[in-house]
Structures are given as C-alpha cells and as structure tokens.
Amino acid sequence: MTTPLLEVVGVTKRFGGLSALNDLSFDVAEGEIVSIIGPNGAGKSTVFNVITGLYPPDDGDVRLRGETVVGLAPNRITRAGIARTFQTVHLFANMTVLENAMVGQHCRSTAGVFGSILRTPRVRKEEETIRERAEESLGFFGSRLAGYRQDQPAFMLSYANRRRLEMARALATDPAIVLLDEPTAGMNPRETLELRDHIVRMRDELGLTVLVIEHDMRVVKGVSDRVVACDYGRKIAEGTYDEVANDEQVIEAYLGRRHEELG
Amino acid sequence: MRSAVRVGTSAGIVTIFLAAVGLIGNFTNLNLIGDQVTFAGLMLLIAPLIAGYVVTAPRVESGSIVRVDRGRAAILGAVTGLVAGSVFAAFVVFVEVFGVERIRAIFINISPALMDFLVGERPVPVAAAILVAIALAAGVAGAVYRVLPDAIRKPVGSAVWVTLLFGFLQRIVPIALDQLDIERDWLYSKLTGGLTWVGAVVVALVAAGVSVLKDRRGDAIRRAVAGRRSRQAEGPRVTPLSVAIALAGLAVVLIAPHVVGSVISEVLGTVMVFALLGLGLNIVVGYAGLLDLGYVFFFTLGAYSLALLTGATLNTFVGSTEPAIALGLNFYVAIPVVVLIAALSGVLIGAPVLRLRGDYLALVTLGLGEMIVVLVTSPWLEPLVGGPNGMRDITDAAIGNFGFRDPKHFYYLAFAFVALALFVSFRLANSRVGRAWTALREDEQVADAMGVSTTAYKLLAFAMGGAVGSIGGALFAVKIGSLTPASFTVLVSIQVLGIVILGGIGSLPGVLTGTLVLVGLPGLLREFEEYRLLAYGAALVAVMLLRPQGLVPNVRRSRELQEEDREQDKWASDTAADEHVAAAASPLGESAG
Numbered sequence: 049m050t051t052p053l054l055e056v057v058g059v060t061k062r063f064g065g066l067s068a069l070n071d072l073s074f075d076v077a078e079g080e081i082v083s084i085i086g087p088n089g090a091g092k093s094t095v096f097n098v099i100t101g102l103y104p105p106d107d108g109d110v111r112l113r114g115e116t117v118v119g120l121a122p123n124r125i126t127r128a129g130i131a132r133t134f135q136t137v138h139l140f141a142n143m144t145v146l147e148n149a150m151v152g153q154h155c156r157s158t159a160g161v162f163g164s165i166l167r168t169p170r171v172r173k174e175e176e177t178i179r180e181r182a183e184e185s186l187g188f189f190g191s192r193l194a195g196y197r198q199d200q201p202a203f204m205l206s207y208a209n210r211r212r213l214e215m216a217r218a219l220a221t222d223p224a225i226v227l228l229d230e231p232t233a234g235m236n237p238r239e240t241l242e243l244r245d246h247i248v249r250m251r252d253e254l255g256l257t258v259l260v261i262e263h264d265m266r267v268v269k270g271v272s273d274r275v276v277a278c279d280y281g282r283k284i285a286e287g288t289y290d291e292v293a294n295d296e297q298v299i300e301a302y303l304g305r306r307h308e309e310l311g
Numbered sequence: 312m313r314s315a316v317r318v319g320t321s322a323g324i325v326t327i328f329l330a331a332v333g334l335i336g337n338f339t340n341l342n343l344i345g346d347q348v349t350f351a352g353l354m355l356l357i358a359p360l361i362a363g364y365v366v367t368a369p370r371v372e373s374g375s376i377v378r379v380d381r382g383r384a385a386i387l388g389a390v391t392g393l394v395a396g397s398v399f400a401a402f403v404v405f406v407e408v409f410g411v412e413r414i415r416a417i418f419i420n421i422s423p424a425l426m427d428f429l430v431g432e433r434p435v436p437v438a439a440a441i442l443v444a445i446a447l448a449a450g451v452a453g454a455v456y457r458v459l460p461d462a463i464r465k466p467v468g469s470a471v472w473v474t475l476l477f478g479f480l481q482r483i484v485p486i487a488l489d490q491l492d493i494e495r496d497w498l499y500s501k502l503t504g505g506l507t508w509v510g511a512v513v514v515a516l517v518a519a520g521v522s523v524l525k526d527r528r529g530d531a532i533r534r535a536v537a538g539r540r541s542r543q544a545e546g547p548r549v550t551p552l553s554v555a556i557a558l559a560g561l562a563v564v565l566i567a568p569h570v571v572g573s574v575i576s577e578v579l580g581t582v583m584v585f586a587l588l589g590l591g592l593n594i595v596v597g598y599a600g601l602l603d604l605g606y607v608f609f610f611t612l613g614a615y616s617l618a619l620l621t622g623a624t625l626n627t628f629v630g631s632t633e634p635a636i637a638l639g640l641n642f643y644v645a646i647p648v649v650v651l652i653a654a655l656s657g658v659l660i661g662a663p664v665l666r667l668r669g670d671y672l673a674l675v676t677l678g679l680g681e682m683i684v685v686l687v688t689s690p691w692l693e694p695l696v697g698g699p700n701g702m703r704d705i706t707d708a709a710i711g712n713f714g715f716r717d718p719k720h721f722y723y724l725a726f727a728f729v730a731l732a733l734f735v736s737f738r739l740a741n742s743r744v745g746r747a748w749t750a751l752r753e754d755e756q757v758a759d760a761m762g763v764s765t766t767a768y769k770l771l772a773f774a775m776g777g778a779v780g781s782i783g784g785a786l787f788a789v790k791i792g793s794l795t796p797a798s799f800t801v802l803v804s805i806q807v808l809g810i811v812i813l814g815g816i817g818s819l820p821g822v823l824t825g826t827l828v829l830v831g832l833p834g835l836l837r838e839f840e841e842y843r844l845l846a847y848g849a850a851l852v853a854v855m856l857l858r859p860q861g862l863v864p865n866v867r868r869s870r871e872l873q874e875e876d877r878e879q880d881k882w883a884s885d886t887a888a889d890e891h892v893a894a895a896a897s898p899l900g901e902s903a904g
Binding site for chain 2: 100102121122123124126127131132134138139140141142143147150151152154155156157159160161164165166167171174175178201203217218221
C-alpha cells in the first residue's frame with residue numbers, strides 16, 4: 049500500500065488535566081473524502097488545530113506524504129499543502145472578497161519588498177497570476193462570489209457566502225488536502241445541499257483530498273468515502289457511513305446509554 | 312432646558328480656563344480683523360458659541376429624531392449663553408473683589424492686562440453685564456447657526472472660518488504676497504497686523520461664493536476632475552483637467568520656499584522631516600498594525616549614524632574633537648548605509664517583541680525608545696557620539712557647492728525624500744507585501760494559517776518603518792547641523808504617533824495632513840508656542856471623539872472602526888430591554904436623519 053496523503057498517528061493533546069485528544073490515529077488517502085463526526089467536545093476541532101500547527105501535540109505525529117509536519121509554523125504547513133477553514137468564520141473582514149482569496153495565494157508567490165516597490169515585470173506578472181488564481185477559486189462557487197461581490201469588503205457578505213469565501217480562500221492556497229470545519233453550520237437546507245455538491249466537486253474537479261468535520265448526517269452520508277467517529281478525544285469507530293452509523297458505541301455517544309444499561 | 316444650564320456652565324468654566332492659561336490676556340493685541348476683532352475677543356466668544364451649537368443638537372427620543380425648532384433654539388442658545396456669561400462674569404467679579412495680584416500669585420496668567428481687557432475703566436457691574444451680554448449673543452448665534460437652512464448655513468460657516476483663518480495667517484499671507492509683488496495693503500493692515508475690514512469682507516464673500524458653487528456644482532466639478540470611474544479601470548481615469556491640477560499642485564509645492572520666505576521654509580523643512588517619520592511609523596502602525604511607542608529610536612539612530620558616517624565632530628567645552636571612529640563619507644553614500652543600519656536594527660528590535668501584541672508591544676517599544684536616549688547620553692558611547700554635549704559640524708549634504716543647510720534649499724532635499732517615501736509606501740501598500748500586512752493586522756492567527764509568515768512580515772514592517780524613519784533622522788541632522796540628546800525624547804515618538812492617528816491610520820494623505828496640522832500650524836503660529844502641547848492634546852481628544860478614523864481616513868481603517876461601532880450597536884440592541892432604549896443607545900447621530 050502506498051503512503052497515505054495525511055497520517056495522524058497516536059496524537060495526544062492535553063489542556064491542563066483535560067485530554068482533548070487521546071492517542072488518536074487515522075489517515076486519509078489521496079483523493080479520499082473523510083468525515084470526522086462526534087458529539088460536541090469530542091475534540092474534532094482540536095484535531096484540525098493540531099494538524100495545521102496551531103497547537104503542538106503533546107504526543108504523536110502528523111505526517112503529510114510521509115513527512116512530519118509537527119513543529120512547523122502554521123504558514124509552513126499551509127505551504128506544504130494543508131489548507132483549512134474555521135468552525136467560526138474567520139475572514140479578513142475589511143479586505144475585499146477578492147483580496148481575501150488573494151491572501152490565499154500568498155504562499156504560492158514570492159514578490160518581496162524590492163520587487164513590490166519597483167514593480168518589475170516579473171512581479172507584475174505574478175500579481176496577475178495571483179489575481180487569476182483567486183478569481184478562479186472564487187469562481188468555484190459559481191455566481192455566488194462573482195461579479196460586483198468581489199470588490200465588496202468581506203463583512204458585507206451573507207453568512208453562507210462568508211463560509212463559501214473561507215473555502216475559496218483555502219482553495220486559493222493550492223492545497224493537496226482541505227480541512228473543512230463544519231462547513232454547513234448555520235446554513236439553510238438548500239445551501240447545505242449545494243455545499244454537499246461542492247465538497248464532492250472539490251475532489252472530482254479539483255482533484256483535492258478533503259477532511260471534513262460535519263454534524264449534518266445527510267452531508268456526511270452524501271460525501272464520505274470513510275467516516276471517523278470520535279468521542280472524548282478517542283476514535284470510537286471508523287469505516288463506511290453505514291458501518292459507523294450502526295456502531296453501538298457511536299449511537300451511545302450521540303444518544304447516551306439506554307436506561308436499562310445504566311441500571 | 313436643564314441641558315442648556317449644564318452646557319452653559321461648562322462653557323463658562325471653559326472660558327475661565329482659557330483666561331487662566333493666558334489665551335485671553337496675552338492676546339489682546341493680536342488683531343485678526345481691524346483692531347476690533349482680536350484673538351482675545353474670539354476666545355471670549357468661542358465657548359458660548361460652541362455651547363449654543365451643541366445644546367440645540369437633535370436628540371433621539373423614543374426611537375425618533377427630534378429636531379429643535381427655530382424659536383426654541385434661540386431660547387436654548389440664549390439660556391446657554393446667559394449661564395456661560397454669568398459663570399464667567401462671576402469669576403471676573405470675584406477676581407476684581409479679591410484682588411488680581413493675590414490670585415496672580417498662583418495663576419500667573421490672570422494678569423492686570425487681562426482684567427484691563429475684561430473690565431477696563433468701566434464700573435465692575437457694567438463690565439460684568441457686558442460680558443454676560445457678549446456670551447448671550449454668542450450662545451444665540453451658535454444656536455441659530457444650527458437651525459439655519461443649509462443653503463445659508465454652509466456659506467456663512469465657511470465665510471466665518473476662512474476669514475478667521477486669513478486673520479491667523481497674517482504672518483504668512485502678506486509675506487507671500489510681497490514676494491509675488493502683489494499689492495497687499497488693502498487686505499492686511501500694516502497698522503493692526505490683521506485683516507482690514509475691506510479685506511475681511513472680500514475674503515468672506517469669496518469663501519461664501521466658493522461654498523455656494525461647491526454645493527450647486529460640486530458633483531459636476533468632481534466628475535470633470537476625476538473622470539468617470541469604471542469598475543474595470545485601475546483607479547480613476549486621467550483627464551486633462553486632473554493632469555492640470557496635479558501639475559499646478561506640483562508647481563506650487565516646488566516654488567513654495569521662494570514665495571513664503573526663509574522663516575516659513577524652515578517650518579516646512581521641519582514638516583518634511585516629521586512627514587518622513589510619520590510615513591515610516593505608518594508602515595509599522597498603519598499597515599502592519601503593530602503599535603510602536605518607541606519610534607524615536609529610529610529617528611535618533613538615523614541622525615547619529617549619519618553624523619558618524621559623514622565625519623561630524625564631537626562638541627567639547629573648548630571646541631570640537633574627532634570622534635573615536637571618523638569615516639567622512641559623502642552624504643549620498645552614507646544615506647544607504649544609514650537606511651541599512653536602521654533596517655537591521657528594526658529586525659533586532661522586532662525579534663524580541665514578536666510574540667507581543669497590542670498593549671504589551673506598546674510598552675516594550677516605549678522602553679526601547681527610551682534606551683537609545685540613555686545610550687547616546689552615556690559615558691560609554693561618549694567618545695563616539697559626544698554624550699550629553701552631542702555632535703557638530705554635520706555635513707550639509709552639498710552637491711558641488713550647493714549646500715542644503717539653508718532652509719530654502721533644505722526644503723528641496725527633504726521634499727525629494729518625502730516623495731520617495733510616499734512612492735515606496737504606496738507601492739508597498741498595493742502589493743503582495745501590503746496584502747500580507749493587512750491580513751496580519753486584521754487577524755494574525757488566521758493570516759498565519761493562510762500561509763503568511765507572521766514572523767517575517769512583522770520584522771519586515773519594523774525594518775521598513777525603521778528605514779524610512781532613519782532618513783527623517785538623517786535629514787534632521789543635516790538641517791540642524793548639530794545634535795544633542797535633548798532633541799531625542801519620548802515626545803518625538805508621541806508626536807509622530809499623533810500625526811499618524813490624527814491624519815488617519817494607514818492613509819498617506821492622512822500622514823501629510825496630520826503633519827501639516829500638528830507640526831506645520833504650531834510652527835507658523837509662533838505666538839502660540841507655549842500652548843503647543845495644550846493644543847496638541849486638545850486636537851487629539853477632539854479627533855478621537857468626533858472623527859476617530861482620522862482627518863483623511865484610509866477606507867479600510869475606517870471600516871474597522873465602524874465594525875467596532877456595529878458590534879457595540881449589536882450589543883446595545885441585544886441587551887436593551889425594549890427597542891426604545893436600544894434606539895437611544897445606538898449612536899444614530901445626525902446622519903440617520
């Protein structure tokens with residue numbers, strides 16, 4: 049078997065005495081869409097923060113294409129090919145929609161101080177490429193982020209569009225794998241369905257690998273090749289959607305124990 | 312009505328304050344128009360006038376805006392003025408009864424000259440009544456101004472302030488007119504120093520006329536200048552008119568020193584030096600969002616390193632000696648070295664404070680700024696930079712025989728560097744680098760997660776800001792020709808930060824405006840030298856309260872401030888028990904009407 053694209057190996061993360069992640073391991077193969085599910089507080093977002101370098105793990109390893117990324121600064125990890133969105137939308141609210149996406153291209157470009165001041169032909173060309181790439185990733189969401197909206201400051205966008213812009217910004221970093229943290233949170237049913245298609249298209253059209261944290265089971269069912277279920281920072285089940293959905297432990301984690309078992 | 316009494320009392324107290332700091336008593340002979348309108352008289356009027364204007368502001372009541380009608384406005388203004396006048400008159404009577412000399416022992420500006428102006432030969436009750444009447448009239452005037460229809464209000468307003476401005480510029484405009492060989496005696500009186508009445512009327516009419524024209528034809532004029540802005544085009548289209556205006560502006564800037572004379576050229580030179588400092592700090596604070604309270608560091612570094620590199624000598628009691636290291640480079644060779652040193656120092660300063668944000672960063676930079684003053688004063692560096700005695704014989708940056716120490720010449724040297732700094736700032740702001748800085752300022756953690764190296768870009772901001780600021784320091788050294796540590800205090804840091812904030816953080820026109828207001832005006836109005844810091848503080852407080860985005864704001868920055876407002880609005884509406892309270896709590900102001 050070839051090396052998976054992303055490997056999370058025995059990661060433990062403690063906050064004070066609380067173990068947010070406890071010896072968690074899973075991996076994501078190239079071209080796969082994997083969902084992480086679990087009740088609130090299961091440590092799902094913490095996994096993302098550890099993978100993207102926001103928190104260093106206390107133990108364990110995170111590898112991209114077999115090479116560890118633990119200890120790298122978040123911006124280096126992004127450059128290595130891991131892009132993400134945030135559970136609560138974090139845009140550069142006062143930059144325009146286009147500028148937000150252009151920041152995503154930052155790690156794929158090189159213009160420095162002198163180039164920027166002199167505006168050399170090379171820098172001008174690069175700036176043009178940055179803009180094109182940014183527009184392309186905004187274009188992934190069809191007309192939603194196109195046209196006049198590109199020049200609006202991000203804070204003027206609707207909630208759903210903010211989420212889309214965050215994804216577009218992540219796509220603009222030209223990643224190998226995208227980490228989506230509850231992308232449908234706060235969206236209405238129609239927007240949720242639309243987004244489900246977008247996630248599938250990310251793989252089919254852009255050739256990306258996707259790791260997604262999701263609460264909406266219709267989305268999880270619709271997109272996932274595999275599902276990883278967590279509770280209390282531990283992996284409690286892994287497999288296809290059907291396998292995981294019927295797993296005793298998963299049902300218990302979501303619904304609690306049955307009365308008679310509690311005694 | 313209660314607010315009229317309250318505001319009126321404040322206005323009376325403000326007038327007492329103005330008298331106590333000497334802004335009335337010391338300026339009874341500063342004539343603005345004829346010999347009737349003096350600065351002292353203006354100071355008597357100003358507080359009740361503003362109070363009358365304030366007290367008639369529209370209020371929010373039960374969620375709707377209540378405007379004051381004319382009759383009521385006049386009454387409110389009268390009451391306000393009456394109260395203000397009474398408070399001040401009571402003070403004058405008190406001083407008269409208690410004895411000027413006894414009070415003067417503590418408040419040195421409450422002088423016989425002041426009392427002479429306020430009371431004079433008149434019996435005390437009459438004098439008090441006159442003061443009350445003046446304040447009352449001012450209060451009514453302020454209130455009436457508020458309720459006038461816009462078509463009258465705007466021309467009247469601009470006529471008044473432009474005329475007063477010309478009155479203030481009595482040391483500058485006549486000199487300029489003389490230099491241009493334009494007859495000036497009809498405008499400014501040689502006898503009183505201020506405007507003549509004829510001149511004042513002409514100025515007022517012109518100002519009012521321009522205001523009317525701007526109101527009626529403003530949009531058409533703006534369109535003609537800027538050209539129609541199309542979304543695809545990069546910025547405004549170039550029209551012949553805009554080119555003509557730009558060229559005319561450039562011509563004015565270029566011939567300015569020859570028109571305004573040496574004294575004002577000197578002031579303009581100082582303005583240029585501070586503009587450079589402002590532009591440098593703007594990169595750090597405005598672009599990257601790092602609050603630096605120790606910017607004097609780079610100013611000092613630039614000045615001293617230029618002095619050392621170009622072979623200045625050390626001051627001693629008997630004359631001068633060579634420093635321990637004497638290089639004797641040409642100014643134009645030394646400047647790139649100075650810039651390089653400053654950029655490297657920026658990185659060195661930046662490195663230890665990388666993890667700090669906001670208040671903590673400000674405190675540490677404040678300390679670093681103090682350190683350099685201690686360093687240049689220390690015995691340890693005395694053989695190098697002269698310690699407390701400082702250095703002298705600094706190069707005048709001559710090209711051939713053309714030296715730049717002369718204020719008129721220095722202006723051009725400084726202007727060249729300011730233009731360069733503007734160019735650099737502008738290009739950086741609109742580039743990949745500027746975008747990274749903006750992202751960093753907006754949200755450091757997210758910028759990091761999106762692939763922007765926060766470490767690199769913070770250090771870069773310090774380096775670039777330091778480099779620009781050091782040129783300011785180097786030019787300061789050239790301008791003065793000698794250096795003492797006394798010129799390099801925390802006050803410089805604060806002044807430059809004031810420039811950036813007043814003008815509008817992150818805005819290049821803002822930095823220039825801020826410098827003109829905070830450095831240029833005090834330099835021109837030498838009579839007010841003593842009051843410089845007072846005015847400085849007052850200006851900053853006023854701007855922060857009334858126009859927190861600065862005089863010429865950066866669009867994005869003002870959005871950031873509005874965002875805070877929005878959040879407060881949201882908070883207000885979330886927490887308010889009913890919508891009436893929410894409406895009253897939200898800063899609707901006048902714009903909502």
